[in-house]
Amino acid sequence: MSHDSSSAWYADFFTELPNEFWRRAVPPEATEAEADFIERHLGLRPASRVLDSPCGSGRHTLALAARGHHLTGVDISAEAIGYARRAAAEAGLDVRLDVADMRDVPRDGSFDAAVCMGNSFGYLDLAGTRAFVAALAAAVRPGGGLVVDFSATAESVLPGYRSEPRSMETGDIVMTGTTRYDATRSIVLSEYRFSRGTEVFEATALHHVYTSAHLGHLLTEGGFTDVARFGGPDDTPFEIGSGRLMLVARRAEEPGAAGAAAS
DSSP states (O other): OOOOOTTOTHHHHOOHHHHHHHHHHSOHHHHHHHHHHHHHHHTOOTTOEEEESSOTTTHHHHHHHHTTOEEEEEESOHHHHHHHHHHHHHHTOOOEEEESOTTOOOOSSOEEEEEEOTTGGGSSOHHHHHHHHHHHHHHEEEEEEEEEEESOBHHHHSTTOOOOOEEEEETTEEEEEEEEEETTTTEEEEEEEEEETTEEEEEEEEEEOBOHHHHHHHHHHHTEEEEEEESSTTOOBOOTTOSOEEEEEEEOSSTTTGGGSOO
């Protein structure tokens, strides 16, 4: 499948330096809490087939595989997939990891669940997001589950919004960045600078901002139903000012069932 690359900033962003920064930045206990959330809310049975797209460096792919599930991870970053493959081999985990656009997933309805973690749901414009939801719906069996983790929901981004510089260190890697909100296009633009000694990587990340209601409509229009919203893996309710939105949904049992469901 070919895609318009004009807005595909993520195709070149996730190289070794930013990937390594984020691999170090997230503590293992956060990953375990998110894996607990996925298993709990999707009611995963032992050895469930789970699709992780985009999977990045395999943080959730490997965590769920370690719990006995059969994982397929898809990501456009060859560096991230290479890292995940090495980590899986070292851990003795049998997982499938493919370098591909997040929309290019197996559409055979064989998965018991799909997950989209790490705030990547907002990478695509509206048409691309609809195509992504349709791809996930085609990948998941009727009655199967979906979890979407998204921190650029309007209710999270806009209350008290201020554009301020930020800085963070993980070992010998330093990240500095600034964000600005494009009100015309409803987009958050994040300017990043990663440095490690004399090595420097600078790039802009783009997240499309959707309201909680719009996200629900996108899922139901795309083939999912029973949309629930949480403010984090501890099951806190999602509300204005929540730092993230975790959406849980089910693949419609019958064609057309999702469109009639309230979101």
